[in-house]
Amino acid sequence: MSYTYQITTDDMLIGKRIDDVIYISLESFYSYITSDKATYDDVGINIEMARFFSFINEVDKLIIDLTGDENIISNILVDNFFTSLSVFISILPEFLKVEVKGQNLDVADSYISKRKSEISDIIEFNNKIVKKIRSNSLSKQVETIIYGSCDSRDIFRIYQDTNRVTRFNIVYYATNISIATILATPFLYDKNFVKLESKFLESCVRDDLSKVIVNNIIKSMTPDSIFVIDLMDERFDIIRCSGSEFTKSWNLQKTELFKNLNIDSVLHFDSEEKYENTCKNITKLLNVLSGLISSNRIFFNETLMCTHYFNNDSAFIPFSNECYSIDAFNIFISRVIEYVKVNHSSINFISTPPYLNFGDCTHLWGLHPYHYNKTFYLSRARQIFSSLV
Known part of the structure; x- marks a missing residue:
């Protein structure tokens, strides 16, 4: 069985598993990826992300949804979020599909244009930022x-x-x-x-x-x-x-x-x-x-x-x-x-x-x-x- 993880601001969905979709709080995700040290408290985001990393073979898709509560979104759409997000996406295996979507990604577009060398795995189009799947093909072993x-x-x-x-x-x-x-x-x-x-x-x-x-x-x-x-x-x-x-x-x-x-x-x-x-x-x-x-x-x-x-x-x-x-x-x-x-x-x-x-x-x-x-x-x-x- 494969799962989709969705990062969202929707309070009605956070912490739930509906069919094969697992919903995680965007605010918690933001704090998680921007922290400069590991935390091992048994709280929701730590446990869900540990499951995500431990069973990565079973994850088919990750959606980071930058729509919804505008107050939350405006507090998150800052440079350090996209810096940390680019690192987070870059560590994920090639087979995993990653999509970042939102109504207005001007901040992200501007950031990407300045930081292409850091986040070459990401391309943006149609109000979405999507991970480019590299074939990583080598001519020989x-x-x-x-x-x-x-x-x-x-x-x-x-x-x-x-x-x-x-x-x-x-x-x-x-x-x-x-x-x-x-x-x-x-x-x-x-x-x-x-x-x-x-x-x-x-x-x-x-x-x-x-x-x-x-x-x-x-x-x-x-x-x-x-x-x-x-x-x-x-x-x-x-x-x-x-x-x-x-x-x-x-x-x-x-x-x-x-x-x-x-x-x-x-x-x-x-x-x-x-x-x-x-x-x-x-x-x-x-x-x-x-x-x-x-x-x-x-x-x-x-x-x-x-x-x-x-x-x-x-x-x-x-x-x-x-x-x-x-x-x-x-x-x-x-x-x-x-x-x-x-x-x-x-x-x-x-x-x-x-x-x-x-x-x-x-x-x-x-x-x-x-x-x-x-x-x-x-x-x-x-x-x-x-x-x-």
């Missing part, structure tokens, strides 16, 4: 290299599952490996002691120990490749042992090797030394990549841990900060992101508005503060597309 967590891999997995089309060919993917360790001295080990049920995860542990990540990235890359990186795996501590450093990932801890290690010391994930090593190695890696591909084919996926998840019904539930060290991790990663933006401003940075930053209780890989809702990933896929098409 884009060879894609990912160094990071499932927060980057899931951009492509969920895009493919949602649109039933594969536009990216993942030629190399390395995960659960801290970038702070990739240039350390290789660790000599008995391969018989590194056995995991997943051969892919086993290979990631081996690559971390052997320090072959950078070489593997270089060997996998062509001038037409894209490179996607995130820092979610910096949540792991660093083990120092026998002159080497490697990631204390959950997968390493499942091996016989870990059980028999004589660990010299452990570097905490958010220590100042770890921060310095992380920034230093990011710069070295990006400098190498800049000689292989254009900077506009490098995508830095800005991903923090979310503080809440939506239970797919009527409530936001907080994650345990004590269990996941969410606050400490987010402070650490925000510092690293700021460093990268200052020192590597020519690459692409992909992010999402604050209202998309909530977890998915039905995520394929389980319920954790780094497993987000579908629209979170689809919005980032669109940002990558917009840089390539």
Whole structure:
């Protein structure tokens, strides 16, 4: 079953579901999309929009109706509304039809004429502003290299599952490996002691120990490749042992090797030394990549841990900060992101508005503060597309 969401000023309709149409208050929608921070109160607009984003596959059309109560409309038709509206529309997946309609859209028309570069997905005609559906057609699949967590891999997995089309060919993917360790001295080990049920995860542990990540990235890359990186795996501590450093990932801890290690010391994930090593190695890696591909084919996926998840019904539930060290991790990663933006401003940075930053209780890989809702990933896929098409 598919649904239509309609944003309206009609008090008689707000909060109701009639047939397959769900009605939401325009005033509440305005406050929601223009807020500069996420809110997780269990109020109507937060819950309805969380459902909208979580079940985006089931939404066929979104209508934003700027007719009705003229007092409400006049208070809303201001620049910051259209700025936020353009961002909101730009994050939605290609299949979703979006229509903004009204009796008089002169303000919107004027805004669009000045901001075409920001809202190229929108065209206006006959007193309506309608989302242009981009085909996002690429002449061939884009060879894609990912160094990071499932927060980057899931951009492509969920895009493919949602649109039933594969536009990216993942030629190399390395995960659960801290970038702070990739240039350390290789660790000599008995391969018989590194056995995991997943051969892919086993290979990631081996690559971390052997320090072959950078070489593997270089060997996998062509001038037409894209490179996607995130820092979610910096949540792991660093083990120092026998002159080497490697990631204390959950997968390493499942091996016989870990059980028999004589660990010299452990570097905490958010220590100042770890921060310095992380920034230093990011710069070295990006400098190498800049000689292989254009900077506009490098995508830095800005991903923090979310503080809440939506239970797919009527409530936001907080994650345990004590269990996941969410606050400490987010402070650490925000510092690293700021460093990268200052020192590597020519690459692409992909992010999402604050209202998309909530977890998915039905995520394929389980319920954790780094497993987000579908629209979170689809919005980032669109940002990558917009840089390539």
